[in-house]
Amino acid sequence: MALEDEFGDVLTKAMRGTRATADALARATGLQASEIDDWRRGRDVPDEAQARALALPLRLDPGKLADAAAQRWHPEHISLPDVRHHPQHPHPSNGYVFFLDGGKRAALVDPAGIPGNLLRILRDGAYHLEYIFVTHKHADHCDATADVAASFPKAKIVMHRADVEAIGSLASSALLVKDGEEVPFGDARIRLLHTPGHTDGSSSYLFKSTLFTGDTLFAGSVGGAYGDASTYEDILNSVRSKIFTLPEDTVLMPGHGPPSKVAWEKEHNPFF
Ligand SMILES: [Fe+2]
Known part of the structure; x- marks a missing residue:
């Protein structure tokens, strides 16, 4: 990629x-x-x-x-046994399913694009969806939330209060991100990080040693600063203080483009 x-x-x-x-x-x-x-x-x-x-x-x-x-750097290929990536259409973005126990417990990151595609992926994997994590309010990351929620009514939607209006009436039942809070997921825990700057409510989610960064951090770049209240300085601070403080081998799964690692971004990302 x-x-x-x-x-x-x-x-x-x-x-x-x-x-x-x-x-x-x-x-x-x-x-x-x-x-x-x-x-x-x-x-x-x-x-x-x-x-x-x-x-x-x-x-x-x-x-x-x-x-x-000079295009001298590209991250090495990363694939993980407990994270499945799917490209989303028609607005291209990365969606992910991560799971435990062969899919008996699963979570979806960024329900967007053609709902039938997402539902097919979830059904084919026989995933028992416990969470729907939304990294931020842009349509290419959450415009299929209602469809997925309707098919998986037990799955908890997680997103930040500042962006939650994007999911309409589902907002009232969403679990709202509090920075640093953890939610249980089988014998693991998912840590919620508020990483504002791309949008005010942009959030990243840590599962074991994999961080889903949405549009806060891309391999070799950052998302654009489109916050109402948050700024370009905020997005850089979010990366420095919340992401670069994670262990060096933490895998980064962004909302667009290929995966990377904390160590590689420190070494190659020109914004830092
Ligand atoms: Fe975005």
């Missing part, structure tokens, strides 16, 4: 987050505003020295940004 964000996406997010225009970056670096605009639009990529120069005013890591421009 290709990285979710290309160099132009990383540049766009960092410029938006730091409110840096191409003209301001040009003045700060001696680069041309027109070439910065081309890179932002994905028409071309900077060379090593240009990428390093851009990184400083954007508060990105110079070496990691140069690696991103």
Whole structure:
């Protein structure tokens, strides 16, 4: 799976987050505003020295940004025996089912896309769904919540209060995320982390040593800062304080793009 964000996406997010225009970056670096605009639009990529120069005013890591421009890093393939990934359509996003006891206990992360596809996956696996975890309010992560909930009425919907309006009347029965709280799941526990910045209610869910990050963190990038109250600084702080404090070998399963690990993101993600 290709990285979710290309160099132009990383540049766009960092410029938006730091409110840096191409003209301001040009003045700060001696680069041309027109070439910065081309890179932002994905028409071309900077060379090593240009990428390093851009990184400083954007508060990105110079070496990691140069690696991103040259596409020098891609996470190694990760597959786990107790997590199943499914691509969602028509808005492409990652959905996951994770389970214990061969599926006797299961949980779904981000019910979105064509409901029939999700229900087929859940039925084919004979999963007993105990939880529906929603990482955030965007439609490509929760627009099938009502359909899944109707088919699995015993499954508890978990999401953060700040985003819960996205699931309409189901909001009143949802279990609301309190940061750091755990919910029981067989002989395991799921830890709920509030990781605001992409949206105010963005949340991540930790199952054993796997963290489902929604659009807070992608391999080699972060989600865009679209919060009403939360900001670009918040999304970076969420990653630093809630995700990078987990053990280095924690597997990260994002809402878009391939999985990664905490250690790999520390080493390669240009936002940190
Ligand atoms: Fe999103």
